[in-house]
Amino acid sequence: MRRPRIRGIRLRLALALLVVVAGSLGVVYLIVVPSLENELINAKLNQLEADAQKVARLYETQVGSEQEFAEKVASIFQARVVVFSILQNQPFVFGDSNTAASLDVAHDPIALDATRSRTIERGTVERGGRRFAEVAVPLENEGVVILLSDSLADPIASLKLIERRLLFAGLIALIFAVVAGYLVASVHAKRILRLERAAERIAGGRFDEPVVDTGNDELGDLADAFERMRGRLGKLDRARSEFIANASHELRTPLFSLGGFLELMADEDVDEATRQEFLETMREQVDRLAKLATDLLDLSRLDAGRMHVEHEPVDLGEVARVVSAEFGVLAERRKHVVETDVQGSPVARADELRVLQVVRALLDNALTHTPEGTRVTLRAWADREHALIEVEDDGPGIAPEHVAHVFDRFYRGDGTIASGSGLGLAIARELVEMMGGEVVLDSRSGRTVVRVVLGAAPTSVAAERAAPVST
Numbered sequence: 047m048r049r050p051r052i053r054g055i056r057l058r059l060a061l062a063l064l065v066v067v068a069g070s071l072g073v074v075y076l077i078v079v080p081s082l083e084n085e086l087i088n089a090k091l092n093q094l095e096a097d098a099q100k101v102a103r104l105y106e107t108q109v110g111s112e113q114e115f116a117e118k119v120a121s122i123f124q125a126r127v128v129v130f131s132i133l134q135n136q137p138f139v140f141g142d143s144n145t146a147a148s149l150d151v152a153h154d155p156i157a158l159d160a161t162r163s164r165t166i167e168r169g170t171v172e173r174g175g176r177r178f179a180e181v182a183v184p185l186e187n188e189g190v191v192i193l194l195s196d197s198l199a200d201p202i203a204s205l206k207l208i209e210r211r212l213l214f215a216g217l218i219a220l221i222f223a224v225v226a227g228y229l230v231a232s233v234h235a236k237r238i239l240r241l242e243r244a245a246e247r248i249a250g251g252r253f254d255e256p257v258v259d260t261g262n263d264e265l266g267d268l269a270d271a272f273e274r275m276r277g278r279l280g281k282l283d284r285a286r287s288e289f290i291a292n293a294s295h296e297l298r299t300p301l302f303s304l305g306g307f308l309e310l311m312a313d314e315d316v317d318e319a320t321r322q323e324f325l326e327t328m329r330e331q332v333d334r335l336a337k338l339a340t341d342l343l344d345l346s347r348l349d350a351g352r353m354h355v356e357h358e359p360v361d362l363g364e365v366a367r368v369v370s371a372e373f374g375v376l377a378e379r380r381k382h383v384v385e386t387d388v389q390g391s392p393v394a395r396a397d398e399l400r401v402l403q404v405v406r407a408l409l410d411n412a413l414t415h416t417p418e419g420t421r422v423t424l425r426a427w428a429d430r431e432h433a434l435i436e437v438e439d440d441g442p443g444i445a446p447e448h449v450a451h452v453f454d455r456f457y458r459g460d461g462t463i464a465s466g467s468g469l470g471l472a473i474a475r476e477l478v479e480m481m482g483g484e485v486v487l488d489s490r491s492g493r494t495v496v497r498v499v500l501g502a503a504p505t506s507v508a509a510e511r512a513a514p515v516s517t
């Protein structure tokens with residue numbers, strides 16, 4: 047299937063060159079040959095005209111018969127000389143250097159024209175299948191017309207020779223064009239074939255071999271584009287494999303744990319208190335699985351570009367209060383102190399559900415990755431252009447070597463409790479960026495702040511201007 051297609055390209059390029067060269071040669075032939083013919087005939091006529099005028103002057107001084115005169119000057123000027131006498135506006139042959147037969151010029155059109163117009167006439171005539179150049183000079187005083195006639199055989203033979211040479215050169219140019227076109231096309235066809243193979247390799251999921259074409263032309267550019275595509279697809283492919291491996295690993299842990307507990311509970315010797323304890327742990331694992339499933343779904347939506355976020359006014363003060371109330375029980379259990387600090391009325395231009403999801407992830411981190419009794423503050427405020435919400439804790443902080451990675455998918459810091467899957471901050475950052483904002487992390491020993499900066503809703507700016515809040 048593939049080979050004939052490539053050959054087709056070669057053939058098509060060779061044919062295209064053939065058509066172009068043949069076309070140009072045809073145009074040259076059609077323009078050059080006729081104009082050359084005209085030039086040659088004109089030159090001949092000019093020569094005859096100059097000679098005819100000299101002959102006319104000689105006639106005026108001639109002695110002897112017209113026949114003798116014609117023969118004499120014909121030998122001087124190398125042309126047939128015919129002397130016509132004009133009788134009743136008709137030329138009659140009076141003397142002719144061609145003594146064999148004068149009948150052929152009896153009705154010569156050029157001589158006839160000169161007789162009627164009484165001016166010099168020139169042109170070509172055909173006699174006996176041959177072409178002649180002729181000039182006729184009327185001598186009114188003498189009542190004669192002198193005609194000089196010469197064969198055009200020589201110039202026409204030269205013209206035919208030039209024509210043959212042109213055709214021959216054209217043929218050679220055509221053969222050269224076809225061969226050169228075929229060879230050039232072959233080189234390009236090979237490069238195209240290499241690119242096609244590379245594209246097939248990439249389509250088949252093999253990203254290891256680079257696409258190389260050093261050509262400094264469009265095909266070279268195409269190869270560069272393929273190479274960039276290979277790089278990106280390779281990276282995406284590795285990320286996808288890693289993602290699947292991580293996700294499977296994260297799913298396996300709670301599933302194995304659930305399986306183990308189910309087996310233990312099948313044992314009839316388990317007492318009621320232990321059974322309750324098992325059930326509690328199993329419920330936690332199911333919660334973890336449900337959260338993981340939701341996070342994975344969010345990630346796949348984000349990757350596929352199918353995550354839709356609204357851009358509507360969201361009261362961040364309200365968000366802070368709602369989330370802090372939601373986590374009240376967990377905070378109490380872990381003996382954390384959660385405070386809420388809302389200044390003014392910070393209204394962001396964002397998606398309320400997604401903002402709630404992000405703040406939940408941040409507060410969850412502040413409660414789960416810090417020791418008991420840590421103080422956590424949920425703060426919301428606004429400046430002229432932004433509405434901000436942050437979660438601050440006075441826990442041990444994130445080690446510097448982890449700070450650069452905590453936003454990576456599935457990244458968990460050392461000693462982090464096993465329940466997390468390392469997706470919270472990654473999803474939070476992507477959601478906030480979709481809403482046009484950014485997440486800023488500032489962590490050092492004894493203080494960690496994760497701040498969400500969102501664009502202020504127009505109403506919020508208006509409200510701020512109407513009633514500025516002192517900070």
Ligand SMILES: Nc1ncnc2c1ncn2[C@@H]1O[C@H](COP(=O)(O)OP(=O)(O)OP(=O)(O)O)[C@@H](O)[C@H]1O
Pocket residue numbers: 407411412415416439441443444452453457458459460462465466467468469470471472494
């Ligand atoms: N407030 C914090 N204090 C200390 N370490 C933190 C804090 N917030 C995040 N981290 C570190 O950053 C890592 C990544 O956080 P992230 O929220 O992405 O994942 P996770 O909390 O481990 O799991 P998940 O949120 O998916 O349940 C955490 O494992 C933890 O080590």
Ligand SMILES: [Mg+2]
Pocket residue numbers: 407410411466469470471
């Ligand atoms: Mg988390």
